[in-house]
Amino acid sequence: MAEHGRVVRRYAATGEPExxxxxxxxxxxxxxxxxxxxxxxxxxDLRSASDEQIEEWTEITFGLAPEIAAAYGVSPFTLTRETKVRGTGVLALTPGTTDHRS
Known part of the structure; x- marks a missing residue:
């Protein structure tokens, strides 16, 4: 999620330590x-959560991105050929991004 060209929210759950x-x-x-x-x-802050709660939260988060996109703008799952478009779509580069292709 970005506002005014600045990333304000990125959630990451890779399953890797840290x-x-x-x-x-x-x-x-x-x-x-x-x-x-x-x-x-x-x-x-999940430090006090049980393993079961963390597992359930992780499962929920995998499907949450499209719901968040729809709540704040447009879900990529609802775009069709009939979708009216105006302006320019952008993709935010997050801090630490060193490589991008145009």
């Missing part, structure tokens, strides 16, 4: 709601 270091920003309201449903802290 993957939380790839996450940028605080959980968005939609993420906070899902965390609350699981009885987890709204700030996304």
């Amino acid at each position: 993957d939380e270091l790839l996450t940028i920003g605080d959980p968005l309201p939609l993420e906070q709601a899902r965390l609350a449903e699981l009885g987890l802290p709204a700030d996304g």
Whole structure:
């Protein structure tokens, strides 16, 4: 999620040790709601969560991106040939990105 050209939220769950270091920003309201449903802290701090809660949260997050995209703009899953387009689409490069292709 970017605002005014600045990345404000990126969630990363790679399954690798310390993957939380790839996450940028605080959980968005939609993420906070899902965390609350699981009885987890709204700030996304999972250090006190059980293995079961972490596993359930990880499963939820895999499907959450399109829902967040739809809530804040356009979900890529709803685009069709009939979708009216205006302006220019952009892709944000996150901090640490060193290679990109145009």
